[in-house]
Amino acid sequence: xxxxxxxxxxxxxxxxxxxxxxxxxxxxxxxxxxxxxxxxxxxxxxxxxxxxxxxxxxxxxxxxxxxxxxxxxxxxxxxxxxxxxxxxxxxxxxxxxxxxxxxxxxxxxxxxxxxxxxxxxxxxxxxxxxxxxxxxxxxxxxxxxxxxxxxxxxxxxxxxxxxxxxxxxxxxxxxxxxxxxxxxxxxxxxxxxxxxxxxxxxxxxxxxxxxxxxxxxxxxxxxxxxxxxxxxxxxxxxxxxxxxxxxxxxxxxxxxxxxxxxxxxxxxxxxxxxxxxxxxxxxxxxxxxxxxxxxxxxxxxxxxxxxxxxxxxxxxxxxxxxxxxxx
Amino acid sequence: xxxxxxxxxxxxxxxxxxxxxxxxxxxxxxxxxxxxxxxxxxxxxxxxxxxxxxxxxxxxxxxxxxxxxxxxxxxxxxxxxxxxxxxxxxxxxxxxxxxxxxxxxxxxxxxxxxxxxxxxxxxxxxxxxxxxxxxxxxxxxxxxxxxxxxxxxxxxxxxxxxxxxxxxxxxxxxxxxxxxxxxxxxxxxxxxxxxxxxxxxxxxxxxxxxxxxxxxxxxxxxxxxxxxxxxxxxxxxxxxxxxxxxxxxxxxxxxxxxxxxxxxxxxxx
Numbered sequence: 214x215x216x217x218x219x220x221x222x223x224x225x226x227x228x229x230x231x232x233x234x235x236x237x238x239x240x241x242x243x244x245x246x247x248x249x250x251x252x253x254x255x256x257x258x259x260x261x262x263x264x265x266x267x268x269x270x271x272x273x274x275x276x277x278x279x280x281x282x283x284x285x286x287x288x289x290x291x292x293x294x295x296x297x298x299x300x301x302x303x304x305x306x307x308x309x310x311x312x313x314x315x316x317x318x319x320x321x322x323x324x325x326x327x328x329x330x331x332x333x334x335x336x337x338x339x340x341x342x343x344x345x346x347x348x349x350x351x352x353x354x355x356x357x358x359x360x361x362x363x364x365x366x367x368x369x370x371x372x373x374x375x376x377x378x379x380x381x382x383x384x385x386x387x388x389x390x391x392x393x394x395x396x397x398x399x400x401x402x403x404x405x406x407x408x409x410x411x412x413x414x415x416x417x418x419x420x421x422x423x424x425x426x427x428x429x430x431x432x433x434x435x436x437x438x439x440x441x442x443x444x445x446x447x448x449x450x451x452x453x454x455x456x457x458x459x460x461x462x463x464x465x466x467x468x469x470x471x472x473x474x475x476x477x478x479x480x481x482x483x484x485x486x487x488x489x490x491x492x493x494x495x496x497x498x499x500x501x502x503x504x505x506x507x508x509x510x511x512x513x514x515x516x517x518x519x520x521x522x523x524x525x526x527x528x529x530x531x532x533x534x535x536x537x538x539x540x
Numbered sequence: 541x542x543x544x545x546x547x548x549x550x551x552x553x554x555x556x557x558x559x560x561x562x563x564x565x566x567x568x569x570x571x572x573x574x575x576x577x578x579x580x581x582x583x584x585x586x587x588x589x590x591x592x593x594x595x596x597x598x599x600x601x602x603x604x605x606x607x608x609x610x611x612x613x614x615x616x617x618x619x620x621x622x623x624x625x626x627x628x629x630x631x632x633x634x635x636x637x638x639x640x641x642x643x644x645x646x647x648x649x650x651x652x653x654x655x656x657x658x659x660x661x662x663x664x665x666x667x668x669x670x671x672x673x674x675x676x677x678x679x680x681x682x683x684x685x686x687x688x689x690x691x692x693x694x695x696x697x698x699x700x701x702x703x704x705x706x707x708x709x710x711x712x713x714x715x716x717x718x719x720x721x722x723x724x725x726x727x728x729x730x731x732x733x734x735x736x737x738x739x740x741x742x743x744x745x746x747x748x749x750x751x752x753x754x755x756x757x758x759x760x761x762x763x764x765x766x767x768x769x770x771x772x773x774x775x776x777x778x779x780x781x782x783x784x785x786x787x788x789x790x791x792x793x794x795x796x797x798x799x800x801x802x803x804x805x806x807x808x809x
Binding site for chain 2: 255256258259260261262263265266267269270273274275276277278280281284334337338341342344346347352353354355356357358359360361362363364365366367368370371372373374375377379380381384385415418419423424426427430431447472475476478479482483496497500501504505511514515517518519521522525526529
């Protein structure tokens with residue numbers, strides 16, 4: 214106790230802030246509290262407006278993200294977790310996990326084929342819809358955007374029904390004589406992946422088109438007309454005049470789509486159920502399986518989630534760099 | 541004539557894509573009125589089995605319960621997200637300072653965090669506070685998104701500062717400027733944000749599936765997914781469930797379509 218008192222006494226007292234110079238005059242005018250002047254009060258109000266949103270993002274995104282990292286260093290079943298030895302054990306395990314490698318490969322197949330194809334199609338559609346002479350504009354726009362209103366699970370089940378062995382697609386293709394017998398679309402790796410990619414194109418092309426259409430509103434239409442006057446054909450005008458002006462939006466949609474594809478879950482779950490034999494399963498689907506089915510392993514699942522996190526970050530960075538390059 | 545011919549490939553492409561877009565929806569609507577047998581024999585005409593399918597679906601599944609949960613989640617998320625994100629976007633733009641710009645940059649980083657990477661700790665968090673199977677646990681993580689904050693901040697750029705000053709001189713408090721002037725002026729942005737949030741919240745599948753365990757509380761997407769999980773699928777009933785779970789988002793989109801387009805355009809100027 215005594216020593217406590219002495220240390221407290223010895224502790225240098227923080228010097229009280231002393232105002233040497235007189236505070237700005239306007240602090241005293243029209244305000245009784247000089248510290249809380251109008252500017253300060255407004256700035257504080259501003260912070261007050263931000264705090265709920267910022268706190269929620271911190272608690273629901275940043276904190277769990279950090280927790281997931283520590284989780285990824287732990288092993289054990291259920292709630293009994295302890296730090297692994299070596300710490301990177303879960304990551305080491307990933308390297309020899311054939312199913313994980315397969316889901317990684319599947320996700321990349323979707324990413325590499327579907328995202329560029331979808332963005333090009335969306336650009337073409339937006340460009341066609343932007344033509345002021347086009348008739349029935351509202352009709353086209355509504356029809357093309359409508360798939361975005363359908364939930365991922367719903368459309369996955371519609372596609373599952375359409376591509377069933379005894380479903381509509383086989384009936385139609387058989388009916389016009391294109392195929393001899395029914396194709397087992399969802400029972401073979403290649404065709405099942407094709408159906409997933411087709412589904413993704415159906416669901417998301419219109420969504421991206423809306424972003425391009427919005428961006429096109431800010432592109433000077435006279436620049437397009439000028440190029441046409443100078444004798445450029447529609448492809449040249451599109452490629453050399455329109456596309457460069459849409460570059461920031463193209464980068465944004467590319468990042469959003471990459472992000473979405475890397476997190477693909479619903480289609481893998483409802484359309485193909487990951488099958489046949491994991492051949493179409495996405496990384497997020499596998500993550501779910503590891504976390505909540507059979508023997509839940511949160512540590513290992515967290516390691517998988519960190520692979521997704523790093524892939525998202527790296528690909529976004531690359532896309533931003535490519536988008537920044539002047540040519 | 542030549543001009544018209546040149547426009548032909550464009551129209552052809554639009555027609556093909558529009559048909560491709562609408563066909564699965566048509567199939568869904570028509571199939572919900574057909575028996576499972578008719579669906580598989582690719583009947584493309586409306587049938588008479590609609591009431592049978594309705595009876596079967598409601599007898600085997602708690603559709604009313606799932607609809608209620610889905611609506612509570614979607615409306616709750618939309619109202620709270622619009623409130624929290626619009627006031628934040630407004631705050632970032634109107635009261636902007638170096639500190640706030642820095643905070644915005646940090647929040648934007650959260651856009652890069654995939655949900656998969658936060659899912660397990662979030663599940664543990666809500667389990668710890670006893671909120672498994674609670675609709676709040678579905679809603680809370682979806683309220684504040686960097687995307688919406690960014691949308692509102694960008695749109696606020698066009699909010700005239702003269703109005704702000706005039707309102708201040710008239711003695712309106714900062715909060716009532718937001719509530720009584722900003723909110724009505726930015727109606728299109730709010731519509732766009734509402735469409736996006738309602739659809740995302742209604743269609744969300746993974747997180748509700750994680751936090752609503754053992755099928756004790758179901759959302760519409762969960763209910764439809766369960767329908768196809770059995771060994772024998774009644775395709776007519778399945779397509780009816782799919783249709784029911786798609787109708788609300790389609791109606792919201794069709795009603796707010798124009799404002800949605802305006803709102804997105806306003807935000808990316």
